[in-house]
Amino acid sequence: MYLIERLGEKTMTIFRSLFEIVRFILLVLLHVFKPKSYNPAMRMVLTKQIYFTAIGIIPIFMLMAFLFGSVIIGVVIYLSTEYSLQSEMGSIIVTFVIDEFAPFFTALLISLRSGAAVNTEIAIMSVNQELNTLQEYKIDIIDYLFLPRIISGVISVISLSILFALIMLGSGYIFTFLYMHMDFNTYKYLLLNAIDVSDILTLILKSFAFGFVIMLIPIYSGLHTKKDYTAVPISVLNGMIRLFIAIFFIEVFSLIIQSL
């Protein structure tokens, strides 16, 4: 009996928090379409957030994209030649880089860098009663705090995923040149013949979904921090776990959709 009670209680808690998250998402989406949300303060925060999330990270991001990208694309090219799949190499590279690796790896990097920062920032603001200040001075926290971060997350992940894919495809050429002595034109046509509109669409839609959750979940987690400084690391920890679960689900969901 006790076990059933515990199970029921746990299920109710899960459904309640799911309902709350869905409600929060709908509320945020409602504000996205309200022109009033885009006041000068919000636009200033949005500009700063895009700078911190997408621009500030570019040098280290490009370096990491080149290092990780080269190694992984090298393995893909090596394996495809090992298994005599040279004729399919273009499709393999395009599917692997554009559909899967670029958005996923970008999402991981942005989560670790900006997701954790946003979670901490909102949690500290909550503990410091700064959210109370905003409410008291009739400043909508969704417009001022959440919307710019979510929009910047979406813009940053989409643009950095495209950059990551371009760098990875570039380093792919270096490998094909060194390993297979393939000239640039052959490599270019190999990719151009393999690439499809659906690949670009997959990259953009996946990056959009990743960007949305990378900011939304840490914000939600930070907002629900208990009013104590010791609760801040717990909030970040929980936020990051939820975020990685969400990223995993988006990845699985996109694989299911693509396999249909």
Add this chain to the structure above:
Amino acid sequence: MQTHKESAIISAETPLIANLDMCENIALIKEVHDNMSTVDAESLAVEILSVLGLKKISRKRVASCTKEEQFLVMCIRAMMTQEKSVMIKLPGEILGSLLHIQKLIQSMKKLNNGKEIFILDSLNHKKHYEGCECNIEK
């Protein structure tokens, strides 16, 4: 007396935003409520800070300012609102001590923009307000 909801509140529960500098904290109100551009709102904020001789702290954040400076910035922020009055709740909690409250009230008078200012404090602190050009009501 205006009700709580009609007043801009200054209290320990409504601190300044830590990741904004003093100028941005003040400008935020005008940007949101009057749709004033960031440049105009910030120059207005600097102008008002200059009236109180606080221009030097305009680009400083909370941690770099004294309690008195923070209190005055909170007052300026409250003056920026569209509310008819300003309610200061237990200033001792913000300032740590009421030793300089008379000096701060004098500074607030320089900001006079037609808003009524109410200070809500306990009777124990009555002596700190004696001699001040304001009405003390029990």
